Amino acid sequence: MTSSDRTIADIMRLAPVVPVIVVDELEHAVPLARALVAGGLRALEVTLRTPTALDAIRAMKQVDGAVVGAGTVTNQEDLAAVIEAGAEFVVSPGLTEPLARAAARERIPFLPGIANSGDIMRGLDLGLDHFKFFPAEASGGLPALKALAAPFHQCRFCPTGGIGLNNAAEWLAFDPVLCVGGSWVAPRGEPDSVTIEAMAREAAGLVA
């Protein structure tokens, strides 16, 4: 499958956990991506939280098996920049109509954040049915997502925010959850490849 054929659903099914990554130093990007992919986590979300994020996306794309996306994309300017850097999917903490329409025009797989019924209904109106549930724990946790998913049975989710190895399995056991996002597998700072690969392998062994 070439990257341009992949849908957001395909990307969400690559592994049960999508690492949410903050890259402070460009030299950390490739060793981090290599360790995560070696452990079985292929879809990588690089957040636009640091000035190195765009270069980190470019660098991580060179790692075999990595499918590199951008996170914290909040507007059309961010979207243009991450597409230029080669991002293969786009994650946003929220859902705005201008960003959703621009992502559709660019035909880039798009995972916007939702936290209530109105968000989901706005997404459905825009032709979207795969969402990041964010911030997952602070928005009421699994009971909240279960309540939200009931009227919107066609939707699939990637809960993110407050999820770790301690609670990921519980989220993943809920059918509409295709994967969870989390920063725990990609700690900030100089990457310790052995530890990161081991954490990634543990995360990849969780069942969606």
Ligand SMILES: O=C(O)C(=O)C[C@H](O)[C@H](O)COP(=O)(O)O
């Ligand atoms: O940066 C973004 O675009 C976000 O939307 C936020 C991140 O997805 C969460 O902050 C990750 O949450 P933790 O795994 O609890 O650290």
